[in-house]
Amino acid sequence: MTTFLSFLLNGLSLGSLYALIALGFVIIYKASEILNFAHGAFLLLGAYVIARVEPSVGFAAAVAIGIAVTALVALASEQILFSRVRSAHVASLTIMTLGLDVLITTDLTRRIGSSVMSLGQPWGADVVRLGGVNISENRLTAIGVAFVLIGLLFAAFRFTSWGVALRAAAEDPEAAALMGIRQARVGAVAWLIAGGLAAVAAVFLTGSPTPGLEPNLRTIAFAAFPAAILGGLDSTTGALAGGLIVGVAESLFAGYSSDLTFLGGGFSVVVPYVVMMLVLVVRPAGLFGTKELHRV
Amino acid sequence: MELDVSGLQVTYAGVIRALRDIDLRVGTGEIVAVLGSNGAGKTTLLRAITGSLKRHRARVDKGQVTFGGRSLVDAHPADVVNRGVVLVPEGRRVFGRLSVEENLKAGAISVRSRATRAERREKVYGMFPRLAERSGQRAALLSGGEQQMLAIGRALMSGPRLLLLDEPSLGLAPQIVTHIGEVLRQINREGTSVMLVEQNAAMALGVADNGYVLELGRVELSGPAAELAASDDIASLYLGRGHADGTDREAPGKPGGPGGPGSGVGGSGSPGGPKAGTAAQQPTLSRWTPPPRGRFGLLGAGAVTGAGRP
């Protein structure tokens, strides 16, 4: 039982990080109709910047710098690449994001090399006991931080002018423009926020029990894509639910893998995709999605 | 502040000429009705005014659109709103997944002051109590009439000096259409000019000061609304009144009118009814008004001036 709870708690933690990434992916999609496959690269960038500046400025400042740089790079890529070619086909734009992903990832992989960089998280590898369940302090902090940020984002979505404008423009861009909503501005803010969230997720994804920053961080972050899609791609609630489902499922399958050898080793890696496919077969628009994905 | 459209020519995708040589004016404090059948170019005219042509791959080839003396051609839609011109689009286009209140908030996006937003919202709720009752409900769940109220209320949130409406009566019950007419009068009394695009000529000419009739992308007829409403042509074509003794006024010399046949406007359907007499000059009209034998020229009603300004 306690092992189950432990797997569950770790899964929730992983899931809340996936949710942070998936939320960024979803708000970019809602604001710009672009599937941003460079999101994993943004994450890698955030982690790299933090790891590089941490020794000289300390952890807190490093995180702030990492968030700022990643947010600005996300904004810049939107401004330089995507907002100019609005008229291009959605598929072309998506491929462009893949190109950007390869570009950033290749460069960072070269810089990181074969080393494992540390982001210098002050909580290190400490483990907390919570009602008989062991969890790394890193994973526990992740849950707290992620849920605070997600709460703030949901509030912004609901109550701020930006949130209303984004939802209006996502539903009917022409009518939104006729009401004076500037989609370009709404989109720019969305890319900024998404970039910042990716950097935050990077802090925790590179912490214990993960040894540190390695280039494969990007592939870990990839699990957030099926999370976003199974949640419904254009739904923030869906991104949250999808992230948690994928995180918990992955953690449970990894935890019980010794009992599930008939599935083959490393099945947990494909779990996010299997869950996504199962959900989409039953609900093609995803759990909370309103649009079928035919536009992509 | 007045809206001035002069010599306006608009082309879609570089080939489909939807408007040609349109002259039209909405004076300060006026209500102006723009009538025309399907494909006449009414929506295109509104797109030209609101900066929405680009989105539809159309552009202004010639002519001018000015509001308060400044050009609106190629302006961003949001800038047009900031200048005080806002559109209630065809088909209402409320944000169905947003609540009524959020729709109003979306309409007020150009308004900085929170106090002004709240004040306008209360005014809209005062004008449409139904919306106040349903403020938390998703707009998609409103009835058609309520959605039209919301679309109008949403547009009013920006505090427009000129309110444009694209067929607000479409698909609504007669009482609701009457109500919308009253609401527009009230909005106008409070100082907003109104340009009302309609196929429902009875309502539109009932509330308007002046009117224009668009056919095949041209102004076919214009004049004071009362005179247009009294003219036999409008009566027979738009008000559904009979064509009593139409025969004795058979084709009173429409001298190869400007909007000749096949003037390059595409896609609006071909004449469905029998072609007789001057029928070919008004192909779109024949689609929805069964042509009475031999007569449907628009011109000829004495009191009304020909194409051009009132």
Ligand SMILES: Nc1ncnc2c1ncn2[C@@H]1O[C@H](COP(=O)(O)OP(=O)(O)OP(=O)(O)O)[C@@H](O)[C@H]1O
């Ligand atoms: N996006 C577009 N691309 C190409 N042609 C268009 C487009 N929109 C309108 N048109 C053409 O322009 C002409 C005028 O259309 P418009 O929509 O302005 O007419 P309308 O008077 O608003 O008609 P309705 O009463 O049906 O709304 C039509 O011939 C139409 O086919």
Ligand SMILES: [Mg+2]
């Ligand atoms: Mg129209």
